[in-house]
Every structure is written in C-alpha cells, then in structure tokens.
Amino acid sequence: MDTFLQQIVSGLATGGIYASLALALVMIYQATDVVNFAQGEMAMFSTYLAWSLLNAGVPYWIAFFSTLAIAFVGGLLIERTIIRPMENAPILSIVIVCIGLLVIFNSLAGWIYSYVIQSFPSPFPRKPLKIGNIVFGLYDIGIIGITLVLLVLLYLFFRYTSLGLAMRAAAQNPVSSRLVGIRVSWMLALGWGLAAMIGAVAGMMIAPIVFLEPNMMGGVMIYAFAAATLGGFNSPMGAVIGGILVGITENLAGTYIPFIGTDLKLTVALLVILIVLLVKPTGLFGRTRAGKMWEMKRTPQIPEFAGVGVPSVHSYWKIIGLLGVLAVAVLLPFVVSNYRLFQFTLAYVYAIALLGLNILTGYNGQISLGHGAFYALGAYTTAILIERGEMAYGWTIPIASFICLITGFLFGIPALRLEGLYLSLATFALALSIPQILKYFESWTGGVQGIILSKPEVPFGLPLNPDQWLYFLVLGILVISFGIGWNLLRGRVGRAIIAIRDHPIAAETLGIHNALYKSLTFGVSAMYTGTAGALGALVVQFVAPDSFNEFLSISFLVGVVVGGLSSISGALFGAFFIQFVPTYAQNISKAAPWAIYGIFLIAFMYVMPTGIAGFLQKVRGRLGRFRRK
Amino acid sequence: MATLLEVENLESFYGQTKVLRGISFRVEKGSITTILGANGAGKTTTLRAVCGMVRTSGKILLDGHRIDKKATEDIVRLGVGHVPEGRGTFVNLTVEENLRLGGYIRKEKKPMMEDLNKMYQYFPVLGERRGQLAGTLSGGEQQMLAIARALMLRPRLLLLDEPSLGLAPRIVQEIFRIVRKINQEEGVSVLLVEQNASIALDLADQAFLLETGRVVLSGPSAIFREDDSIRRSYLGY
Ligand SMILES: Nc1ncnc2c1ncn2[C@@H]1O[C@H](COP(=O)(O)OP(=O)(O)O)[C@@H](O)[C@H]1O
Numbered sequence: 001m002d003t004f005l006q007q008i009v010s011g012l013a014t015g016g017i018y019a020s021l022a023l024a025l026v027m028i029y030q031a032t033d034v035v036n037f038a039q040g041e042m043a044m045f046s047t048y049l050a051w052s053l054l055n056a057g058v059p060y061w062i063a064f065f066s067t068l069a070i071a072f073v074g075g076l077l078i079e080r081t082i083i084r085p086m087e088n089a090p091i092l093s094i095v096i097v098c099i100g101l102l103v104i105f106n107s108l109a110g111w112i113y114s115y116v117i118q119s120f121p122s123p124f125p126r127k128p129l130k131i132g133n134i135v136f137g138l139y140d141i142g143i144i145g146i147t148l149v150l151l152v153l154l155y156l157f158f159r160y161t162s163l164g165l166a167m168r169a170a171a172q173n174p175v176s177s178r179l180v181g182i183r184v185s186w187m188l189a190l191g192w193g194l195a196a197m198i199g200a201v202a203g204m205m206i207a208p209i210v211f212l213e214p215n216m217m218g219g220v221m222i223y224a225f226a227a228a229t230l231g232g233f234n235s236p237m238g239a240v241i242g243g244i245l246v247g248i249t250e251n252l253a254g255t256y257i258p259f260i261g262t263d264l265k266l267t268v269a270l271l272v273i274l275i276v277l278l279v280k281p282t283g284l285f286g287r288t289r290a291g292k293m294w295e296m297k298r299t300p301q302i303p304e305f306a307g308v309g310v311p312s313v314h315s316y317w318k319i320i321g322l323l324g325v326l327a328v329a330v331l332l333p334f335v336v337s338n339y340r341l342f343q344f345t346l347a348y349v350y351a352i353a354l355l356g357l358n359i360l361t362g363y364n365g366q367i368s369l370g371h372g373a374f375y376a377l378g379a380y381t382t383a384i385l386i387e388r389g390e391m392a393y394g395w396t397i398p399i400a401s402f403i404c405l406i407t408g409f410l411f412g413i414p415a416l417r418l419e420g421l422y423l424s425l426a427t428f429a430l431a432l433s434i435p436q437i438l439k440y441f442e443s444w445t446g447g448v449q450g451i452i453l454s455k456p457e458v459p460f461g462l463p464l465n466p467d468q469w470l471y472f473l474v475l476g477i478l479v480i481s482f483g484i485g486w487n488l489l490r491g492r493v494g495r496a497i498i499a500i501r502d503h504p505i506a507a508e509t510l511g512i513h514n515a516l517y518k519s520l521t522f523g524v525s526a527m528y529t530g531t532a533g534a535l536g537a538l539v540v541q542f543v544a545p546d547s548f549n550e551f552l553s554i555s556f557l558v559g560v561v562v563g564g565l566s567s568i569s570g571a572l573f574g575a576f577f578i579q580f581v582p583t584y585a586q587n588i589s590k591a592a593p594w595a596i597y598g599i600f601l602i603a604f605m606y607v608m609p610t611g612i613a614g615f616l617q618k619v620r621g622r623l624g625r626f627r628r629k
Numbered sequence: 630m631a632t633l634l635e636v637e638n639l640e641s642f643y644g645q646t647k648v649l650r651g652i653s654f655r656v657e658k659g660s661i662t663t664i665l666g667a668n669g670a671g672k673t674t675t676l677r678a679v680c681g682m683v684r685t686s687g688k689i690l691l692d693g694h695r696i697d698k699k700a701t702e703d704i705v706r707l708g709v710g711h712v713p714e715g716r717g718t719f720v721n722l723t724v725e726e727n728l729r730l731g732g733y734i735r736k737e738k739k740p741m742m743e744d745l746n747k748m749y750q751y752f753p754v755l756g757e758r759r760g761q762l763a764g765t766l767s768g769g770e771q772q773m774l775a776i777a778r779a780l781m782l783r784p785r786l787l788l789l790d791e792p793s794l795g796l797a798p799r800i801v802q803e804i805f806r807i808v809r810k811i812n813q814e815e816g817v818s819v820l821l822v823e824q825n826a827s828i829a830l831d832l833a834d835q836a837f838l839l840e841t842g843r844v845v846l847s848g849p850s851a852i853f854r855e856d857d858s859i860r861r862s863y864l865g866y
C-alpha cells in the first residue's frame with residue numbers, strides 16, 4: 001500500500017510537468033488551431049537563457065521572471081515573423097514550419113551551449129518530507145504548486161478578463177471577432193507568447209530533474225502530447241488532468257506490471273491513450289470534434305495529369321519527358337560513384353514510402369505521423385525472414401508487402417473513429433513506441449544490436465556489381481509501384497477516396513462505402529510504405545530499433561508536404577528532399593547542420609506552400625495562360 | 630441633414646468576379662435606409678464592402694473620412710456595427726460573453742455594463758438566458774443577440790442583414806419595433822437589407838433597389854411604397 005501511494009505521489013510530480021507543457025500545447029491549439037511541435041524545443045531554449053542569466057549571477061527568481069518575459073516576447077515574435085506569413089497556407093504546411101522551428105532550436109542550442117549536460121538549480125529544497133511512510137519531495141510539491149498556480153491564473157485570465165475573452169472569441173470565430181473590433185491576428189500572436197511563457201515555466205521546472213541539454217525535452221514532450229490527447233485538445237483543464245493521469249499511469253505501470261519494467265513504460269502509456277481515444281475519440285474532456293482545419297479541406301487539390309484523356313501535344317511532351325527521365329535513371333549507375341548510387345537507391349526507396357503516405361494523407365485526408373512504423377514492419381519482416389528463416393531475399397519483399405497491407409488495413413479500422421488531429425496523434429504514438437517494442441522482442445529482432453544482412457547477390461550472371469543490381473531492383477519496383485498508384489488514383493477508386501476527403505457525407509450518399517474505402521486506403525498506403533521498408537533493409541543491409549524512431553515518421557510527413565500533397569510526382573520530389581537536403585545542409589555548416597535544414601524547410605514552405613508539385617503546377621498554369629494570350 | 634455614409638462608384642469582387650458594378654448611395658445621419666433587391670443582387674456584398682470584408686474599389690466615406698482601405702476591425706472601431714447574414718454569434722460562448730464582446734473596444738467599462746442592462750431591457754429573453762451558450766438559443770433569440778451585440782458597440786451606423794430571415798412574423802415585428810426605437814431614441818443610423826420589402830419600406834426613410842450589382846432606383850421610401858408599377862415589377866407585392 002505504501003509503495004502504491006508513494007508511486008502515486010511521484011507520479012503527481014512528473015505529471016505536473018507534463019500537465020504544464022500539455023497546457024501550453026492546448027493553448028496554442030485553442031488560440032490558433034496549430035499544434036506546435038516546436039513547443040518543447042522552445043521551452044528548452046528558454047531554459048538555457050535562464051541558465052545563462054543564472055551563470056551571470058542573477059538571483060533565481062529574477063532570472064525566472066526575466067526568462068518568462070523573454071519567452072513571451074520570443075513567442076510573439078515567432079508568430080509575427082514566421083507563422084503569420086503562412087496564415088493562408090494549408091495546415092500541414094504550417095505543421096512543417098513548426099517542425100522546421102523544432103530542428104532549428106535544437107541545433108542552435110547545441111551549437112551555442114554544446115551538448116554537454118549541465119545541471120540546473122532548483123528553487124525548492126531537495127529535502128524530503130516524511131508523512132507516515134510516504135516521502136514527499138519538497139521539490140515535487142513545489143512543482144505541483146507552480147502548475148496549480150499557473151492553471152488558476154490562466155483560468156482567471158480567460159474567464160474574467162476581456163482580453164482573455166477576446167482570445168477565445170478570435171479562435172472560435174475570426175470573422176465575427178473582427179466585427180466586434182478584435183484584432184484577431186494579434187490574438188494569435190498573444191496565444192503564442194503565452195504558450196511560450198508556460199513552456200518556459202515547464203522547462204525550468206524539469207531541468208533540475210532531467211538535467212539541461214538540447215535534447216532534454218524530447219521524452220517529456222511525448223508525454224505532454226499524450227496528456228493533451230488524453231485530456232482532449234480543446235480543454236485546458238483536460239490537459240492538466242491528462243498530464244497527471246499520464247504521470248501516475250507511467251509510474252504505476254512501471255512498478256506493478258512485471259514484464260514492463262522501465263522498458264515498455266512509454267508503450268504502455270501510449271497504449272492507454274489509444275484505448276481512451278477509441279472509447280472517447282475527442283479525449284476525456286474534449287467537447288466537439290477537434291480541429292476543423294485538421295480535416296484537410298483547406299489543402300488545395302492539385303489535379304495531377306490533368307491533360308490525360310484528351311491526347312494533346314501537352315501529354316505527348318509529358319511522355320517524352322518521362323522517358324527522358326527514365327533514360328537518365330538507367331544510365332546513372334554507370335556514371336556515379338557507388339556511394340552516390342547508394343544515396344539515389346535510398347531516395348527511390350523513400351519515394352515509394354512517400355507515395356504510400358501520400359495516398360493516405362494527401363488523397364484521402366487521413367494524416368498519419370506514424371508511417372515509420374509500417375516502414376519498420378516491412379524492414380524487420382525482410383530482415384527476420386532472411387536471417388532467421390533463411391529465405392531468399394526476393395521472396396521476402398512480397399511477403400513484407402502483404403503483411404503490411406493486412407496490418408495497415410486492421411489499423412485502419414479503429415482509426416476510422418478518430419478525426420483529424422487525434423488520428424495524427426494516435427499514429428504518432430505508434431511511431432514513438434516502435435523502437436521500444438523492437439527492443440523488447442529481442443530474440444526475434446536482435447534487440448538494440450539489430451540485424452546485419454549481407455549484400456544481395458546479382459542473379460542470372462548479370463554484368464552488374466551488387467550496388468548496381470540493387471539500384472535497378474529498386475528502380476524497377478519504383479516504376480511498377482508508381483504505375484499502379486497512377487492507375488489507381490486517376491480512376492474510379494481515386495475519385496472515391498478524394499470524395500471521401502472533401503465531402504464525406506456526400507460521398508456516403510453517392511453509395512461510396514466510406515469506412516471500407518478508408519481502411520482499404522490505410523492498408524494500401526501501409527503496403528507501399530512497408531515495401532519501401534523491405535527494400536530499405538536490403539539497401540542499408542542493417543536494421544536496428546533506433547533507425548525507426550519518430551524522426552523517420554516526421555521525415556516522411558515532411559517529404560510528402562514538401563513534395564506536394566495529392567500528387568504522384570510529389571512523392572519523388574519529396575524523397576529527393578529528405579534524402580539530399582540534410583547532406584547538403586551538412587556541407588554548408590558542420591556546426592549546426594540541422595539549423596540549416598530547418599531554415600531550408602521553412603524557406604521551402606514560404607515559397608511553395610503547396611509543395612514542389614503544387615508550385616510546378618502553378619508555374620505551368622501561368623505559362624499556359626501566357627502562351628494562349 | 631448631414632451625411633453619415635457616402636458610397637461612390639463602389640465595385641466589389643470575389644476573386645475575379647465583379648459583384649458590385651459601381652454603385653453610389655448615401656445614408657443620412659439619424660435615418661433608416663433600406664437596400665432592396667432579389668436574391669444574389671449584391672445586398673450582402675454591399676454591407677460587407679462597407680465593413681472592409683471584401684475587396685473593393687471606389688470610395689466609401691464615413692462622416693467625411695475615407696474608410697475603404699481600412700481593416701474591418703478599424704472600421705468597427707469607428708462606430709460601425711454589423712449584424713451579418715447568418716447572425717455570426719459566438720455559439721460556444723454564453724449570451725453575456727457575447728454581449729461583453731460587443732463592447733470589447735469600449736474603453737470605459739462602467740457605461741458598458743449599464744448598456745448591458747439596457748440590452749436586457751430591450752430583449753428580456755436575453756436577460757433570462759444570460760448564462761446559456763449562444764448556440765443553444767432559438768433562431769429569433771440568436772437574431773436578438775446579434776443585434777444587441779452590435780448595439781453594445783454604441784454604433785453610429787448599424788448594418789442589418791436580413792434580420793427577419795426565417796423568423797416568425799410576431800418576432801419580426803418585435804425586432805423591427807426595437808430597431809425603430811433605437812433609431813429614434815439614440816439617433817443610430819441604420820442601413821437595412823431586407824427581403825420583405827413591405828415591412829422594410831414601412832420602417833425606412835430612404836430606399837434603393839439593387840439589380841445584379843447596380844442601383845436601378847433610389848429615393849424616399851414613400852415613392853417605392855406608393856408607386857404601383859414599381860411595387861409590381863420590382864418588389865412583387
Ligand atoms: N463568398 C462568396 N464567394 C463568391 N461569390 C459570392 C460570395 N458571396 C456572394 N457571392 C456572389 O455574389 C453575388 C451577390 O451575392 P450577395 O451579395 O450575397 O447577394 P444578396 O445578399 O443580394 O442575396 C451572388 O451572385 C453570389 O453568388
């Protein structure tokens with residue numbers, strides 16, 4: 001019993017931190033409809049600023065409040081300068097900009113402050129306080145206290161001040177808000193400022209526990225997302241309760257469920273959330289469906305191959321162009337180095353994965369932040385079949401595809417219950433738990449060590465080296481996958497899945513079986529990405545849990561959006577972006593390559609809010625109109 | 630009488646489509662002016678243009694000052710209250726919060742709270758439901774709330790877009806009675822868009838008729854009321 005209470009008490013303390021970060025997330029979401037993926041890194045950066053002040057000899061509380069002020073102004077400025085220009089861009093482009101901010105802050109912190117772990121002072125004494133047999137850390141009580149104070153202040157602000165009321169109004173109904181004289185865009189900026197400030201509080205509270213380093217918020221943010229999802233993304237109170245519940249669940253599960261230990265703590269916490277979402281799809285305290293804008297209707301549809309059907313000079317040129325590109329692709333292996341070739345092979349692999357994600361997210365409007373999981377599934381299927389099953393690698397690819405098709409389809413069924421934002425967060429939970437799960441089933445997966453594969457042999461005595469053979473194998477599968485995808489998407493099936501995205505109710509009345517189509521789309525999408533995973537394992541000749549972390553999934557989303565949603569060629573552009581731009585950034589600055597990558601990302605989204613394919617479409621449209629004049 | 634709102638050669642666009650093709654009209658201080666016209670004539674667009682909610686060219690002057698390039702919130706701050714088509718209440722906020730938002734731009738909070746009580750006198754129903762979410766009100770109650778919210782601004786000019794739409798005749802009469810009262814007691818000028826021409830002409834001093842983005846007739850409302858041929862061919866009653 002004492003252990004039980006003790007675990008609850010410690011759960012409360014960590015829960016308090018999750019709660020305050022979740023609160024920050026919910027606030028930006030409520031004020032702006034944007035889920036700020038950079039929240040954690042902004043908090044980390046603010047904490048470093050506080051640390052600088054403390055090092056300069058500033059007393060704790062002065063440093064504390066100065067940091068809050070700086071964070072507030074910083075959040076405000078970020079909204080004004082970086083988010084504001086994207087106001088009318090599709091919501092996913094804004095999400096990508098946030099991801100860009102995330103890598104920039106992370107990389108900048110590493111560059112300025114180095115990755116050496118620093119200690120950060122705590123404002124509360126470390127002394128334990130014993131009541132009965134239960135130990136309360138004074139520090140823990142301090143954290144809970146601060147979270148509560150924050151919550152009460154926010155509640156009073158939103159409930160009773162006219163500024164708070166105006167902020168709520170602006171988020172709900174911007175048009176009517178203008179009609180009562182509210183400067184809506186400033187309310188959004190204010191929302192960012194406040195959230196940055198709350199994040200800074202959380203950062204300074206958690207730094208003494210996890211120590212200060214640029215990646216300190218990674219793990220915490222995951223729980224904060226979980227907390228916000230659990231509580232419901234439009235309920236500040238829910239965020240706080242969600243945070244505390246997550247903290248307690250995490251502690252109790254780690255202590256009482258023997259096979260979990262600390263290894264699967266995260267997975268269990270995420271599982272709990274998935275279950276809650278399936279029972280109550282808007283979170284425990286969420287009211288209505290979350291995120292009108294997360295339903296993707298803002299994304300302009302890019303009609304691909306608009307000229308097809310009417311044989312015109314236009315499509316004639318298009319075929320010649322395609323053949324030309326193909327010819328270059330075939331010649332490539334004989335002119336570039338093996339390392340370059342490896343990079344191109346991998347880019348093609350990504351292109352297949354991105355096409356899969358694009359079918360789901362672009363065409364069908366279901367946002368997945370967890371496609372890395374299917375990629376991992378495909379990769380491990382191939383690796384295990386080859387290593388443990390001694391199967392010929394050629395056979396493992398269709399098997400991996402099939403397994404992913406089925407898994408994707410099955411995952412698609414519960415996913416039907418989740419709308420927009422919640423679906424993306426549920427899939428994100430999947431992405432997050434993959435490395436832990438892979439490590440857990442060590443006897444199959446080789447645990448942390450992973451599985452090393454040998455280079456596939458060149459069949460039929462072809463005059464190629466293994467790298468060239470792999471290149472052609474991947475290229476062949478790429479062409480076939482794109483061919484199938486193109487046929488699928490431009491026909492009846494394609495129209496149906498687009499109709500479901502844009503007008504779900506109308507689609508249903510037209511006799512389209514929405515649920516079946518949506519889960520099938522999920523399956524097909526997973527199949528593509530899983531096939532890519534299988535190929536990826538062969539190309540890299542190595543699988544290990546940490547190559548399939550959440551950044552892979554995020555990278556895929558980046559690729560799809562940068563390449564162009566609802567566009568087949570976009571998958572290819574996106575793949576080249578995620579394969580080559582990071583290397584290129586590395587060449588520009590060795591010290592902070594990811595900052596450069598983040599800047600690229602943001603710049604790309606500024607210039608091409610609808611992705612590369614969307615941009616080219618627009619240019620082509622302009623040229624066409626110009627020629628006709 | 631002095632002019633409060635003067636619109637000159639106003640054009641207005643949705644994307645590339647021109648919806649208003651150069652209209653001119655005036656609203657005198659303290660008067661009620663009504664815009665008549667069939668569906669799609671451009672009445673709503675005219676009100677939106679005055680509020681800076683659509684792209685326009687031409688001149689719009691409020692009390693002699695150009696407002697046509699100003700942002701909506703700045704025009705509102707100059708004393709233009711707009712009750713938009715479809716009412717635009719904040720459905721997830723309470724009645725009282727909606728009204729407080731109406732007075733958001735006013736600096737002095739005490740007279741604002743007095744006005745709040747005045748609204749509850751004008752529209753007793755709102756007083757009874759002050760703690761209720763606006764989304765749970767009936768159509769007529771929401772319309773009253775939308776008007777009351779605009780009045781909380783203490784507007785000089787009130788723009789009303791089809792306040793009678795979808796309401797029972799008894800409630801329509803009630804709403805129009807209050808509009809007249811506000812106009813007479815507080816001197817608020819009103820620009821009224823109304824499908825129901827007969828009731829609008831009874832209330833208004835001036836009227837003009839829009840047809841596909843052009844003013845085809847304008848003058849004192851008595852002329853519209855009394856001329857049988859106008860009534861038959863344009864107003865259909
Ligand atoms: N948001 C909009 N986007 C594009 N066209 C619009 C929009 N609103 C109205 N229109 C068009 O502008 C014209 C005038 O509309 P409106 O001003 O609403 O007419 P009324 O209020 O007189 O019925 C109509 O042809 C209508 O289709």
Ligand SMILES: [Mg+2]
Pocket residue numbers: 672673674714
């Ligand atoms: Mg209208």
